[in-house]
Amino acid sequence: MDFWKVGFLGLLCAASVFATGAVELGRHQPTERISGSAGDVLEDDPVGRLKVFVYELPSKYNKKILQKDPRCLTHMFAAEIFMHRFLLSSPVRTLNPEEADWFYTPVYTTCDLTPNGLPLPFKSPRMMRSAIQLISSNWPYWNRTEGADHFFVTPHDFGACFHYQEEKAIERGILPLLQRATLVQTFGQRNHVCLKEGSITIPPYAPPQKMHAHLIPDKTPRSIFVYFRGLFYDVGNDPEGGYYARGARAAVWENFKNNPLFDISTEHPTTYYEDMQRAVFCLCPLGWAPWSPRLVEAVIFGCIPVIIADDIVLPFADAIPWEEIGVFVDEKDVPQLDTILTSIPPEVILRKQRLLANPSMKQAMLFPQPAQPGDAFHQVLNGLARKLPHEKSVFLKAGEKVLNWTAGPVGDLKPW
Numbered sequence: 496m497d498f499w500k501v502g503f504l505g506l507l508c509a510a511s512v513f514a515t516g517a518v519e520l521g522r523h524q525p526t527e528r529i530s531g532s533a534g535d536v537l538e539d540d541p542v543g544r545l546k547v548f549v550y551e552l553p554s555k556y557n558k559k560i561l562q563k564d565p566r567c568l569t570h571m572f573a574a575e576i577f578m579h580r581f582l583l584s585s586p587v588r589t590l591n592p593e594e595a596d597w598f599y600t601p602v603y604t605t606c607d608l609t610p611n612g613l614p615l616p617f618k619s620p621r622m623m624r625s626a627i628q629l630i631s632s633n634w635p636y637w638n639r640t641e642g643a644d645h646f647f648v649t650p651h652d653f654g655a656c657f658h659y660q661e662e663k664a665i666e667r668g669i670l671p672l673l674q675r676a677t678l679v680q681t682f683g684q685r686n687h688v689c690l691k692e693g694s695i696t697i698p699p700y701a702p703p704q705k706m707h708a709h710l711i712p713d714k715t716p717r718s719i720f721v722y723f724r725g726l727f728y729d730v731g732n733d734p735e736g737g738y739y740a741r742g743a744r745a746a747v748w749e750n751f752k753n754n755p756l757f758d759i760s761t762e763h764p765t766t767y768y769e770d771m772q773r774a775v776f777c778l779c780p781l782g783w784a785p786w787s788p789r790l791v792e793a794v795i796f797g798c799i800p801v802i803i804a805d806d807i808v809l810p811f812a813d814a815i816p817w818e819e820i821g822v823f824v825d826e827k828d829v830p831q832l833d834t835i836l837t838s839i840p841p842e843v844i845l846r847k848q849r850l851l852a853n854p855s856m857k858q859a860m861l862f863p864q865p866a867q868p869g870d871a872f873h874q875v876l877n878g879l880a881r882k883l884p885h886e887k888s889v890f891l892k893a894g895e896k897v898l899n900w901t902a903g904p905v906g907d908l909k910p911w
């Protein structure tokens with residue numbers, strides 16, 4: 496008992512040193528440049544490095560769908576709509592497909608929401624197939640590569656596997672017609688059938704104005720050590736907590752619900768965004784995908800993200816050195832989270848805070864209207880530009896066919 500108390504006090508002291516130290520130093524020191532594995536690329540200007548042709552599709556593939564449900568503009572998969580709008584007025588857009596490096600098909604496959612606002616992916620495969628059929632018969636460019644110089648935005652839970660249940664998504668696999676295309680998606684997990692090589696992982700959409708409205712003065716002390724708000728159990732589908740976020744959230748709750756270093760709860764306070772700006776560490780138990788807005792919020796509010804998600808592929812991971820910015824904790828190590836976080840040296844914390852303070856880091860996480868240099872739209876374009884030139888081998892010989900138009904579940908072959 497006594498031993499426990501002493502250890503406990505020790506942790507508390509360490510925590511407050513970290514917190515105030517971070518305030519005094521972190522907030523007044525210059526920010527640090529972000530250099531990813533692809534070099535210093537976050538501030539790159541994609542203009543002049545690639546040209547994108549935007550197919551013109553009948554409005555039933557995009558605008559009409561949005562008219563039916565304007566909530567699609569604010570849910571976390573809205574990047575699919577904003578990316579379209581951005582490209583239409585972007586200087587990288589070309590109206591001459593002959594000079595295009597990349598082809599983009601504006602099809603809003605996540606904009607079919609339940610009354611509760613959850614996207615239903617059941618029609619998505621047929622809709623996507625219909626759009627591809629259309630572009631491949633009206634323009635010669637799809638057949639030239641069977642999609643290898645085309646990109647699609649597919650921000651579903653499991654990307655182009657088009658199902659929200661992992662088991663079903665794995666069973667389906669990536670839509671066969673998209674197997675050669677580049678997918679821009681929020682889903683990112685290594686060695687998973689729903690993430691193919693060469694995909695671009697993007698952050699989920701989080702409303703920038705809403706977050707900016709809650710900024711508090713820079714000098715506010717970070718007096719909370721660890722912060723998290725969200726569900727620990729998916730009571731309806733998974734009361735035992737083994738499946739939801741692969742048990743990581745349940746483990747956080749069971750181990751730390753009574754630990755004063757941990758400010759964790761399911762209640763979502765009105766001061767949520769302000770609280771993140773008062774915290775040193777923000778937990779991101781992402782389960783199997785970075786589509787939870789937690790990560791974006793942590794970055795915007797300068798709270799070091801503690802990423803609990805084995806094998807995750809985080810947004811723009813070739814441009815952002817997430818290992819240096821965040822803290823990665825293996826799912827199996829969640830019970831030791833307190834020791835892991837309290838033993839990180841203050842200078843390491845300060846460096847992470849400096850990297851997070853870099854405006855280009857925050858910019859890269861957002862899809863603002865209108866777009867701004869270095870934002871997530873630009874990072875997608877930078878990612879596409881880095882893939883150029885296309886290998887000669889992706890251009891098929893006359894009459895050569897690789898894709899199988901009748902592969903996949905028969906239900907997907909029905910007209911849309």
Ligand SMILES: *[C@@H]1O[C@H](CO)[C@@H](O)[C@H](O)[C@H]1NC(C)=O
Nearest residue numbers: 631632633634635636638896
């Ligand atoms: C592309 O190939 C398909 C057959 O796979 C064909 O039906 C279609 O007409 C071709 N498109 C063009 C523009 O030639």
Ligand SMILES: *[C@@H]1O[C@H](CO)[C@@H](O)[C@H](O)[C@H]1NC(C)=O
Nearest residue numbers: 671898899900901902903904
């Ligand atoms: C295409 O897929 C269908 C359905 O899986 C299969 O029956 C057919 O043999 C495949 N065609 C080729 C050429 O592989």
